[in-house]
Amino acid sequence: MSVRIDETDRKILVELQRDASQSLDDIASRVGSSKTPVWNRIRKLKSAGVIGQQTVILDSEALGFEACFFVLIRTSEHEAEWQRDFLKALQGRPEVQEAHRLAGDIDYILKVRVKNARAYDAFYQALISEVRVHNVTALLSMEEIKSTTMLPL
Numbered sequence: 020m021s022v023r024i025d026e027t028d029r030k031i032l033v034e035l036q037r038d039a040s041q042s043l044d045d046i047a048s049r050v051g052s053s054k055t056p057v058w059n060r061i062r063k064l065k066s067a068g069v070i071g072q073q074t075v076i077l078d079s080e081a082l083g084f085e086a087c088f089f090v091l092i093r094t095s096e097h098e099a100e101w102q103r104d105f106l107k108a109l110q111g112r113p114e115v116q117e118a119h120r121l122a123g124d125i126d127y128i129l130k131v132r133v134k135n136a137r138a139y140d141a142f143y144q145a146l147i148s149e150v151r152v153h154n155v156t157a158l159l160s161m162e163e164i165k166s167t168t169m170l171p172l
Contacts, residue, residue, distance in 0.1 A: 022067035027052060029172045031060055032069070036169040039073050076168070083134050086159065090129040090143075093154040101150065108149040114142050131157075 024032075030050040034041065047057040064070045079087075094101070109118050109129070117130040133139045139157065147155070 022063065022069060024064075024069070028060055028064060031057060032064070032170075033172050035061070035070065036172075040075075079132055084132045086133050086135050086139060087163065088129075088131045088133070088139050089158045089160065090131055091125045091156040091158070092127040092129065092152050093124070094126050094151070095153045096151060105150045108146055112142065112146070114138075 027050055031046060034046045034049050043054045043058055043061075047054045050057065061070065079085075094105075096102075105127075109115050114131050114133050115129050116132050117128075119128050120126065121128055131139065131142060133142060136159075143155065143157070146152075
């Protein structure tokens with residue numbers, strides 16, 4: 020479904036990205052509208068698929084997930100069955116926060132959040148027991164400099 024997004028819609032989306040828990044009254048006030056039109060626009064944007072799942076962002080370190088690894092995967096397997104098995108393995112691993120199929124020398128990159136290096140090794144051993152990969156390189160993030168889910172509207 021295609022939807023036209025005007026300046027008011029963009030302002031609403033900026034506000035929702037900033038803090039989706041704020042009240043409709045607060046959003047309406049910030050975008051220069053009233054509550055009912057803002058609610059109708061949000062419903063329209065949801066039904067069009069512009070607004071997806073709403074959630075909260077947790078502090079990983081406060082919860083003990085201190086290690087973030089970027090895992091570069093090369094494979095010599097490109098058949099549909101292997102890809103299905105690989106996707107299934109990733110879907111079943113809550114440690115995988117992001118997974119991307121890439122163009123270039125690396126086939127996939129994963130963002131994996133775990134408590135420590137031992138937990139990463141357990142993840143790695145489980146993954147390679149489920150799917151065959153040609154080469155895996157794990158890069159430990161020393162410091163998160165910027166992380167956002169906000170789009171530049």
